Amino acid sequence: MIKRYFTIIDRYVSRELLLTWLAVTLVLMLILLSSTLVRLLGKAADGSIPGDVVWVLLLFTGARYLILLIPLSLYLGVLFSFGRLYKDNEMAAMGACGISLMRLYRPLLMVVIPASAILLYLTLFLMPWVSQQADLLKVKIENRSELSGLIPGRFNQSRKGDAIMFLQRQSDNGAQMNKVFLHKTNKNSKNKLLDNIETADLARRYRDEEGRNFILFENGQLYEGEPGYSNFRITQYEKKGIYLPEQEIVQRVSRKKAVPTVQLWNSDRVDYRAELHWRISLPIGAFLLAVLALPLSYTIPRKGRYSKLALAILIYLIYSNLLGVGQTWVEKQKVPDWLGLWWVHGFAVILIFYWWAKRAGGVKQLINQFMGPSVKQA
Numbered sequence: 001m002i003k004r005y006f007t008i009i010d011r012y013v014s015r016e017l018l019l020t021w022l023a024v025t026l027v028l029m030l031i032l033l034s035s036t037l038v039r040l041l042g043k044a045a046d047g048s049i050p051g052d053v054v055w056v057l058l059l060f061t062g063a064r065y066l067i068l069l070i071p072l073s074l075y076l077g078v079l080f081s082f083g084r085l086y087k088d089n090e091m092a093a094m095g096a097c098g099i100s101l102m103r104l105y106r107p108l109l110m111v112v113i114p115a116s117a118i119l120l121y122l123t124l125f126l127m128p129w130v131s132q133q134a135d136l137l138k139v140k141i142e143n144r145s146e147l148s149g150l151i152p153g154r155f156n157q158s159r160k161g162d163a164i165m166f167l168q169r170q171s172d173n174g175a176q177m178n179k180v181f182l183h184k185t186n187k188n189s190k191n192k193l194l195d196n197i198e199t200a201d202l203a204r205r206y207r208d209e210e211g212r213n214f215i216l217f218e219n220g221q222l223y224e225g226e227p228g229y230s231n232f233r234i235t236q237y238e239k240k241g242i243y244l245p246e247q248e249i250v251q252r253v254s255r256k257k258a259v260p261t262v263q264l265w266n267s268d269r270v271d272y273r274a275e276l277h278w279r280i281s282l283p284i285g286a287f288l289l290a291v292l293a294l295p296l297s298y299t300i301p302r303k304g305r306y307s308k309l310a311l312a313i314l315i316y317l318i319y320s321n322l323l324g325v326g327q328t329w330v331e332k333q334k335v336p337d338w339l340g341l342w343w344v345h346g347f348a349v350i351l352i353f354y355w356w357a358k359r360a361g362g363v364k365q366l367i368n369q370f371m372g373p374s375v376k377q378a
Contacts, residue, residue: 006110009099013107016085021077021111025066028073032065033058049141060134067122071286072316074115078108078290079312082297101359104294112290120283124261127279131258152177167203177203180217197223200240214241270337274330277340281323288348289316295355319348 006014037058044051082104085091094104152170168179182198200220207213217240225232256264256275264276292315299307326341335343 006106009094010107010110013081013085013104014110017078017081017108017111020081020084021074021115024077024080025069025073028069029062029065032069033062036061036065053137053141056137057134060130060137063130064127064134067119067127067282070115070119070122071282071289074112074286075289075293075312075316078112078293079297079308080306082294083299083306083308086297086299101294105291108290108294112287115290116283116287119286120280123279123282128258128260131255135255135258175205180220193227195223195225195227216241270333271331273337273340274327277330278323278327281341281345284345285319285323285348288345288352289319292348292352292355295352295359298359315351319344322347 037054040049040054040057043049044054049057082091085094152167154166156165156167163182163184165183166181167177170177178201180198180200180203182196182200184196184198186194186196198217198220200217202218204216204218205213206216218238220237220240222235222237222240223232224235256271259272259275261276261279264272264279267273293312296308296312296315322344323341326335326344329335330337330340
């Protein structure tokens, strides 16, 4: 059934486009995820985040990167694919067989339309969910007890900076710690700094019947005194319990990135309307950029397939920055809500018309290509 409606050229070009697009997406994702992984591992090493959430955060970040990269990767995929066809003289061969540039839009749209439809779904439904789950995870991290993020073999500083704790070893579940060192600084009634240094062979966490958290030090020593003076008080004990107050629950106002699309649609808030326009603009922009990439990819064999890469990147940067400026203008009500970001897409349409007119040799020749049965060869 598919072979009846699509020719060998359609299947060949569409397969070339699909494979190149997936390869470009994979390369860009690997670059971004590797840098993100290094950053997250650095935060886990310094105790900013627990080590068990690194991969979850990487998954959420990767999902957002994938959605945001699809317009760029699709744009570059089309540019590289047709650039290779030009470089290998395959476009010239197809033109000699009567296959025009307009005819090549059929295999192009076979890839671009499904990709834009998938991106529309991901932008409207998956991206808000991913942003919401990432925000919830960050809140859970901030609500965790400081003791849940202790790393054996290094000095762990408290969030307030008034305590440093070192432990030599820790059980897999974190309930038991060996060779513990704790240094705390506080002020006495005379507003003088006092050092509390505590060492213990063993420390265990437990919760009483009322649900309160404690840490129990066993076989320890406590040194109390003022820095610079020798009048330290030394206390030895067999067991000592320290109450761990509950962390103050951190609550955040949901970012507009995490607001469901249905709520954005039914809201009259200006910032929500701007966010809705931006989400709709992603798949539209991906489609327009892919359509633009076909006439933009024209090159000659001696220039190579990447001869238009710098120009293509410049166009993408201008287009994406205009989308950001347009979103800000909608939020500040500098443009009417009905106009939204459509003027930016109009700029892309003008570029498409310009490059097609340039490839066709003028506006008149371009109109003849659309209206007449014969078209200029590729």
